[in-house]
Amino acid sequence: MSITALGSSSVPGPAGARHDLSLAPSAPPAAAVTTSATLLLNATYEPLCVVSGRRAIVLVLAAKAEAVDVTDDEVHAERVTVAVPIVVRLTRYVRVPYPVQVPLSRRAVFTRDGSTCVYCGGSATSIDHVVPRSRGGTHTWDNVVAACRRCNHTKADRSLAEMGWSLPHPPGAPSGAAWRLLGHRTVDPRWREWLGMPDSVSA
Secondary structure (H helix, E strand, O other): OOHHHHOOOEEEOHHHOEEEOOOOOOOOOOHHHHHOEEEEEOOOOOEEEEEEHHHHHHHHHOOOEEEEEEEEEEEEOOOOEEEEEEEEEEOOOOOOOOOOOOOOOHHHHHHHOOOEOOOOOOEOOEEEEOOOHHHOOOOOHHHEEEEOHHHHHHHOOOOHHHHOOOOOOOOOOOOOHHHHHOOOOOOOHHHHHHHOOOOOOOO
């Protein structure tokens, strides 16, 4: 099985046969299914990706995944009623090659720094280049931090040495399975325990 296969409308059965696992045409899916997103975990509980609620239900009905956490909403298939899942886990391990580095984005920087200004500890509203770009600073993980509007404006294009400021710790690229999901979507609070994210962190 591959991640590409997870996006298919049918799944392989015995001896390569494929079975259509679409929801019954006579039972329109609930609105929650068409608008919801489900966190997909590997068999080892490692976060893999986010799939639609409909796709998650198809995987569960095919016994390719099991529901780990569900909502109060239900969808009716041809012969069964299934709760709309928030988190599902594959029943078989999938090996997936991931990029070496997490894509740099405003959302991911805020999440890495806990939505806190690295200079004063206040609420972050912007990102700042530690070494200003006007001075050759790069737009890379080790030179971008979360900052509040006041500190960002005060620092402007000056260096930390000129300001007499220091960082609590050197910024760097985050790592770990959870970070592959960040920077691309809003993280559902109900996924946090599976992503290893504290409740205080806003994505």
